[in-house]
Amino acid sequence: MKSLFRYLRSDVSSGVVVFFVALPLCLGIALASGAPLFAGIIAGIVGGIVVGSLSGSALGVSGPAAGLAVIVFKSIEKLGTWEVFLLAVLIAGIIQFIMGLAKLGVIAYFFPSSVIKGMLTGIGLIIILKQVPHALGYNKDYEGNVGFKQLNDENTISALPGAVSDLLNLISPGALIITLVSLTILLFWEIVLIKKHKIFKVLQGPLVAVTAGVFFNYLFSLGSGDLRLGSDQVVSLPVADGFVDFFNQFMLPDFSRIADWEVYVTGFTIAIVASLETLLCVEATDKLDPEKRITSTNQELKAQGIGNIVSGFIGGLPITQVIVRSTANISFGARTKLSTIVHGILLLVCALLIPRILNMIPLATLACILIVVGCKLAKPSLFKEMYKLGWSQFIPFMVTVIGVVFTDLLQGIAIGMVVAIFYILRNNFRNPFYMIEYNHEKGREYNIILSEEVSFLNKGSILQMLNHVPVNARVVIDGRNSRVIDHDVVEIINNFKTRADVKNIELEVIGIDNKKLT
Known part of the structure; x- marks a missing residue:
C-alpha cells in the first residue's frame, strides 16, 4: 500500500489527465455501440476502480473499448434488449476469469515486437486522423470505431473530405480558436516549461488546456455570435436529478434468458476479442513503461474478467485494457496503478456531483490532448529506428501500421503477424x-x-x-x-x-x- 502512494503527486496529476481523456471516449464509444450513454461511464468507473485495483499492470488503463463497438452494436440488435446483452457481458467476464485461471495469458508472448510497435504507431496515426475534424469543430460522428471502417459505411480517410467540405460551409471559429490556444499551451508546456521548473511537471499542461478551454467556452457563451459552441462541440454527460435518479441509471441483466444459447455465443465472442485486445495492450504498455515492468497476463485476464462481471451486472459496456488511455497515462507521468484508480474515482464523483461543469469542456480541447498523444506514438524517429533494424523488422512493422490504419485493430495485427511469421519461417528455412x-x-x-x-x-x-x-x-x-x-x-x-x-x-x-x- 505504501508503494501505491509513493508517487502520489505524479499519479494523481496523470489520473486527472486520463479522466479528461476517458470521459468523452466513454460517451463516444457508448454512442457508437448503440448503448445508453451512461453505460460508457459505468464501464469507465469499473475499469478504473475495480480492474485498476486488481490488475498487475502498473500503467495500463481499462474501460470501454472502441474496438468492441461494432460487436456490441450488432449483439444488442441480435439479442433484442440491452438487459439481455448485459447478461452476455457478465458471462464474458466469467469466461475471461476462467482463461486467467487456465493461464492462457501466455498468448501475449507470441506477438513479435515489430507487430506491437506497428500497432502502437498505427493507433497513433488513427488518433490524429480522427481528432483533426473534432479539433476544427466537426463533431458529427464523435469517435466511433477506432478503425478504418465506420458504422455509417464511411472510413477514416473517406470521412475526412466530408468533414473538410462541411467545415468550409459550417466552420466553427470558436472551436478553432480553442484548438489553437489548447495546442499552444500543450506544446509550450511540453517543449519549454516542463524543462524549466519542477512545478510544471506537477501541474500538467492538459489540465491548464482544459481550464483554458472551459474559460473560452464560457466567454463565447456570453455572446450570440459565430464563436458560440454548439451542443455537439462540448462534453455531453447525462445529468441526474439527485442521488436516486443517478443510481436509477444503473441496470441489472435479464436473467430470464440464462438458458439462451445466443447469449453464450455472444459472451464467448466478447470474451475472446476483449482478451486479445487486452493482452496486446498489456504487451504494448509494458514496452512503453519507462521502468520496463512486466505485467502478469494471467492476473490481468482475471482482473478483466471480474471487471466485466461487475460491469455487466450493473449496466456497463464490456471492458478491456485500452491503449489510448494507457498511452496518455504514461505520457503524462504516471508511475503506479494509483493513476488509473484515481481516474475511475473522478469519473464516479464528477458524474454524480458536477456533470454540468464537465459539460462545459470543449471537445476541441480534448481532441488536442489526444493529437499530442498520437504524435508521441507515431513519432518519425521510430520509423527510422525500425528501418535500421533491417527488413525482417521494418516490413512487418510497416505492414502492421498500414493494416491497422486501413482495416481495424485486430485485422491490422493479423496482417502484420502473417508477414512477421513469413520472415520467421524464411529465417528458419535459411x-x-x-x-x-x-x-x-x-x-x-x-x-x-x-x-x-x-x-x-x-x-x-x-x-x-x-x-x-x-x-x-x-x-x-x-x-x-x-x-x-x-x-x-x-x-x-x-x-x-x-x-x-x-x-x-x-x-x-x-x-x-x-x-x-x-
Missing part, C-alpha cells in the same frame, strides 16, 4: 545449418554442421545445398549438436548417400541416428 568449406587433397571438402532443431521446413535449403556439391568432393554431415532432425531431412541425406558414388563423393555422416528422427 539457417538449418552452417557449412565450412576448404581444400582437400583430392578436391574440396565440405563440413556441414546441422543446427539444434532441423524441421521439414528446412529440407528445401538442405536439398539445394547438397545438389550443388561438385564431383570428387568430400562431405561431412555432422548432426551431433542436433536435438531433433525431421525424418524428411534424414531421408534427403540417405538419398544423397545413395547418389554420392555416382559423383565420386566421399560422404561421412556423424551423429544422425534413430533417436533424432521425428
Whole structure:
C-alpha cells in the first residue's frame, strides 16, 4: 500500500489527465455501440476502480473499448434488449476469469515486437486522423470505431473530405480558436516549461488546456455570435436529478434468458476479442513503461474478467485494457496503478456531483490532448529506428501500421503477424545449418554442421545445398549438436548417400541416428 502512494503527486496529476481523456471516449464509444450513454461511464468507473485495483499492470488503463463497438452494436440488435446483452457481458467476464485461471495469458508472448510497435504507431496515426475534424469543430460522428471502417459505411480517410467540405460551409471559429490556444499551451508546456521548473511537471499542461478551454467556452457563451459552441462541440454527460435518479441509471441483466444459447455465443465472442485486445495492450504498455515492468497476463485476464462481471451486472459496456488511455497515462507521468484508480474515482464523483461543469469542456480541447498523444506514438524517429533494424523488422512493422490504419485493430495485427511469421519461417528455412568449406587433397571438402532443431521446413535449403556439391568432393554431415532432425531431412541425406558414388563423393555422416528422427 505504501508503494501505491509513493508517487502520489505524479499519479494523481496523470489520473486527472486520463479522466479528461476517458470521459468523452466513454460517451463516444457508448454512442457508437448503440448503448445508453451512461453505460460508457459505468464501464469507465469499473475499469478504473475495480480492474485498476486488481490488475498487475502498473500503467495500463481499462474501460470501454472502441474496438468492441461494432460487436456490441450488432449483439444488442441480435439479442433484442440491452438487459439481455448485459447478461452476455457478465458471462464474458466469467469466461475471461476462467482463461486467467487456465493461464492462457501466455498468448501475449507470441506477438513479435515489430507487430506491437506497428500497432502502437498505427493507433497513433488513427488518433490524429480522427481528432483533426473534432479539433476544427466537426463533431458529427464523435469517435466511433477506432478503425478504418465506420458504422455509417464511411472510413477514416473517406470521412475526412466530408468533414473538410462541411467545415468550409459550417466552420466553427470558436472551436478553432480553442484548438489553437489548447495546442499552444500543450506544446509550450511540453517543449519549454516542463524543462524549466519542477512545478510544471506537477501541474500538467492538459489540465491548464482544459481550464483554458472551459474559460473560452464560457466567454463565447456570453455572446450570440459565430464563436458560440454548439451542443455537439462540448462534453455531453447525462445529468441526474439527485442521488436516486443517478443510481436509477444503473441496470441489472435479464436473467430470464440464462438458458439462451445466443447469449453464450455472444459472451464467448466478447470474451475472446476483449482478451486479445487486452493482452496486446498489456504487451504494448509494458514496452512503453519507462521502468520496463512486466505485467502478469494471467492476473490481468482475471482482473478483466471480474471487471466485466461487475460491469455487466450493473449496466456497463464490456471492458478491456485500452491503449489510448494507457498511452496518455504514461505520457503524462504516471508511475503506479494509483493513476488509473484515481481516474475511475473522478469519473464516479464528477458524474454524480458536477456533470454540468464537465459539460462545459470543449471537445476541441480534448481532441488536442489526444493529437499530442498520437504524435508521441507515431513519432518519425521510430520509423527510422525500425528501418535500421533491417527488413525482417521494418516490413512487418510497416505492414502492421498500414493494416491497422486501413482495416481495424485486430485485422491490422493479423496482417502484420502473417508477414512477421513469413520472415520467421524464411529465417528458419535459411539457417538449418552452417557449412565450412576448404581444400582437400583430392578436391574440396565440405563440413556441414546441422543446427539444434532441423524441421521439414528446412529440407528445401538442405536439398539445394547438397545438389550443388561438385564431383570428387568430400562431405561431412555432422548432426551431433542436433536435438531433433525431421525424418524428411534424414531421408534427403540417405538419398544423397545413395547418389554420392555416382559423383565420386566421399560422404561421412556423424551423429544422425534413430533417436533424432521425428
